[in-house]
Amino acid sequence: xxxxxxxxxxxxxxxxxKRHRPSVVELGRLVSELDGVSHVSIVVGEVDVxxxxxxxxxxxxxxxxxxxxxAIKRFGATIQSIDEVIYSSGR
Amino acid sequence: MGQGGxxxxxxxxxxxxxxxxxxxxxxxxIARRYLVMNAFDGALAILSVVVSAYFAMGVQDPRLIVAxxxxxxxxxxxxxxxxxxxxxxxxxxxxxxxxESLLLTDLExxxxxRASLLASVYxxxxxGLAPMVAAVVSLTPLMIAMFFPLDMRSVIYAxxxxxxxxxxxxxxxxxxxSKENIALSGLKMVLxxxxxxxxxxxLKAI
Numbered sequence: 001x002x003x004x005x006x007x008x009x010x011x012x013x014x015x016x017x018k019r020h021r022p023s024v025v026e027l028g029r030l031v032s033e034l035d036g037v038s039h040v041s042i043v044v045g046e047v048d049v050x051x052x053x054x055x056x057x058x059x060x061x062x063x064x065x066x067x068x069x070x071a072i073k074r075f076g077a078t079i080q081s082i083d084e085v086i087y088s089s090g091r
Numbered sequence: 092m093g094q095g096g097x098x099x100x101x102x103x104x105x106x107x108x109x110x111x112x113x114x115x116x117x118x119x120x121i122a123r124r125y126l127v128m129n130a131f132d133g134a135l136a137i138l139s140v141v142v143s144a145y146f147a148m149g150v151q152d153p154r155l156i157v158a159x160x161x162x163x164x165x166x167x168x169x170x171x172x173x174x175x176x177x178x179x180x181x182x183x184x185x186x187x188x189x190x191e192s193l194l195l196t197d198l199e200x201x202x203x204x205r206a207s208l209l210a211s212v213y214x215x216x217x218x219g220l221a222p223m224v225a226a227v228v229s230l231t232p233l234m235i236a237m238f239f240p241l242d243m244r245s246v247i248y249a250x251x252x253x254x255x256x257x258x259x260x261x262x263x264x265x266x267x268x269s270k271e272n273i274a275l276s277g278l279k280m281v282l283x284x285x286x287x288x289x290x291x292x293x294l295k296a297i
Contacts, residue, residue: 051194076204
């Protein structure tokens with residue numbers, strides 16, 4: 001009998017603070033190239049003189065949150081909050 | 092090939108990421124400014140060496156002019172590289188600190204920090220190499236004359252012609268950047284060169 005599959009991270013919604021440039025296109029590309037990611041959506045929210053707050057939705061299979069966090073940090077942006085997380089077993 | 096290919100792809104991806112940060116910092120625009128400013132410096136400095144040595148002092152040995160010219164090139168290159176690197180580094184460190192307080196995070200070990208260092212080195216290299224290249228171009232006929240017996244007057248005129256061509260090219264480049272008349276912009280630079288040469292030839296009176 002096969003072991004029941006454990007739920008995997010399939011969706012994360014993050015609130016991110018970043019400077020205007022590089023743009024959300026570069027940030028989206030960076031995250032979309034991570035393992036397991038199949039869909040990235042970014043919506044710009046509050047815009048300040050030097051910075052902007054964006055809502056990033058990442059979907060995929062078996063997402064590695066640590067990798068996502070590391071990539072965003074390396075980009076020079078800050079995760080202000082994790083607004084939604086979905087773990088799904090795909091059953 | 093598979094492993095090498097994927098390492099190459101990773102490297103390209105990293106370079107693309109860093110390039111995006113450098114573009115955000117408008118590094119190309121700064122480098123372009125330094126390129127013209129310092130190549131102009133280099134061309135005029137070597138023009139003054141050639142004109143004052145030959146027309147004012149009557150130097151007939153090309154080795155002497157090349158030695159003084161190259162010493163000038165090295166000094167301009169070293170001063171350009173170190174001075175710009177330290178200035179750019181200081182400015183970019185300040186900007187990083189500003190960004191750290193705006194983004195409420197430590198930017199150490201991020202692409203922003205790496206791109207900031209890379210930008211300082213890139214701009215400093217442009218600043219250091221531009222005057223050296225501009226100067227070496229004008230010295231080429233004299234370098235050739237060190238190895239082949241050529242008429243010194245013709246060699247000097249060839250060096251001056253190359254120098255004026257360099258100045259014209261720099262002016263034309265500026266004209267293209269500002270989307271103005273390229274030939275007029277190039278001629279303006281040549282006029283400045285001619286003025287400098289005339290001023291230097293007045294040293295004969297000393």
